[in-house]
Amino acid sequence: MGFIDVKNKKGTADKNSPVEYSSWLDFWEKKKGKKASTCEAMRCNGKPDVGGHVIKSGEGGKEYILPLCYSHNNKPEDEVFKAWEDDLVSVK
Ligand SMILES: [Zn+2]
Structure with a gap:
């Protein structure tokens, strides 16, 4: 565990959050x-x-x-940034 490189996944803005959650942020929390x-x-x-x-x-x-933040969420798909691996929550 530690910091890893991640990238935005584009084409997800219109994806509805799972029915049990009010948003993807709520899902994560x-x-x-x-x-x-x-x-x-x-x-x-x-x-x-x-x-x-x-x-x-x-x-x-x-x-x-x-x-x-909005700024990081709007980064181009090929721009890598670092995040704490432990805080990634799998969609599935
Ligand atoms: Zn940010």
Whole structure:
């Protein structure tokens, strides 16, 4: 465990959150059992505005949810940033 490279997964903005949850951020918080306090991108102090869809750099298409600020959630798909691996919550 530690910091790993992740990238945004694009084309997810219109994906509905699971029916039991009000949003992807709510999904993340319930799965982790804690409130998101900041954007999870390393060294970002932004607010956790959304539950962003990310993939691990170099891994196949497996999607994870990570609390991100709007800025990090809008980064291009090929821009890698670091996040704490332990805080990735698998979509499935
Ligand atoms: Zn951020």
